[in-house]
Amino acid sequence: MSGACVSEHGFETEGLVKRFGGTTALDGVAVAAGRGRVLGLLGPNGAGKTTVIRVLATLLRPDAGRAAVAGFDVVRDPARVRERIALSGQHTSVDEELTGRANLVMIGRLLDLPRRRAEQRADELLDRFGLEEAADRAVAGYSGGMRRRVDLAASLVGRPEVVFLDEPSAGLDPGRRDGLWRLIRDLAADGVTVLLTTQYLEEADALADTITVIDGGRVIAAGAPADLKRRIGGHTIAVRLDDPADAEPAAAILAAVAGRAPERASRTELAVPVTGDGALYETTARFREHRIGVTELSLRLPSLDEVFHALTDDSAKAAR
Structure with a gap:
């Protein structure tokens, strides 16, 4: 009988x-x-993210390399891997002719839960995902966001050790997205390992302990969000002016300090990359000298969006 290798990882590939x-x-x-x-x-789209998930979930067999989940090899021990995982893909997979409650109870029964326990688990998840009022309506009548929520709930019926979430926020309004974020944090706090793909980079920034960026089927960067932000170097001075009439002199000051013209997000918002925190002090002094009032003046690391675009742009240039 094959067994799990000793591993500190919820999942890993090599x-x-x-x-x-x-x-x-x-x-x-x-x-x-x-x-x-x-x-x-x-x-980016087509980079290979979903393929990684499908290999880890035993839905695709790799041509080379190794992948393991909860210490079990996905090729040698696929049944043991499946016992420990849940997958919520980009498209919902629940039965639209059944009610939300019936879908969750059915999955619980398929996982060998006693009927009473399956019903209890369904009620827990319907409450957790804000679906109590719609629980006894056919899923066919649900909105896209509601279908996404019941699909996510279905993936958690069996209390998995590892959860693969492939763009789980697609179709969710901001309020429901915040609820999903809380759920993902709760899962991790309970010891569940989560692999998350998302088109919302602020979502990855808010939730991920580590980030791996792939492009063209290859890893181009990996690390904690803050480490990736430092990787592309420098900081950014962001300014919000009191008076739009100060935009031109403020832009001239920022250009002189940074050695490049600032970007303008609006008539009162400007931003420019700088090489050190000394630039903030110089900018503040010059603004005071020229009596330029600001609502906000900050020095920040690059956003994850800026990191992502810098990394993928570099990857695209290297591939040419």
């Missing part, structure tokens, strides 16, 4: 390769997340 005909979808991908941690997997 040298993962997957080809579809003449197309290489994954080319030596290595990702890993410790137990109870959240890994954000980012990349």
Whole structure:
């Protein structure tokens, strides 16, 4: 009988390769997340994110490399992997002819829960996802956001050790998205390992302990969000002016301090990359000298959006 290897990781891959005909979808991908941690997997469309998830979920067999979940190899022990995971894909997979409650109870029964326990678990999840009022309506009548929520609830019926969430926020309004974020944090606090792909970079910034960026089937960067922000270097001075009439002199000051023209988000908002915190003091002094009033003046690391675009732009240039 094969058993789990001793591993501190909820999931990990090494040298993962997957080809579809003449197309290489994954080319030596290595990702890993410790137990109870959240890994954000980012990349442009077609980068290979969903392929990584499908390999880890035993839905695709890799052509080379190794992948393990909860210490079990996905090729040698797929049944044991499936017992420990949940997957919520980009498209909902619940039965639209059944009610939300019936879907969750059915999944509980398929997981060998006694009927009473399956019903209790369904009620817990319907409450957690704000679906109590719609619980006894057919899913066919749900909005897109409600279908996404019941699909996410279905993935948690069996209390998995590892959860793969492939763009889980798609179709959710901001309020429901905040609720999902709380749920993901709660899962990690309970020791569940989460792999999250998302198109919302602020979501990865808010939730992920570590981030792996892939492009063209290869890992191009990995680390904690703050480490990736430092990687592209420098800081940014962001200014919000009291008076739009000060925009031109403020822009001239920022250009002189930074050695480049600032970007203008609006008539009163300007931002420019700088090389050190001394630039903030110089900017403040010059603004005071010229009596330029500001509502906000800050020095910040690059946003994750800026990091993502810098990394993928560099990757695209290197591939040419």
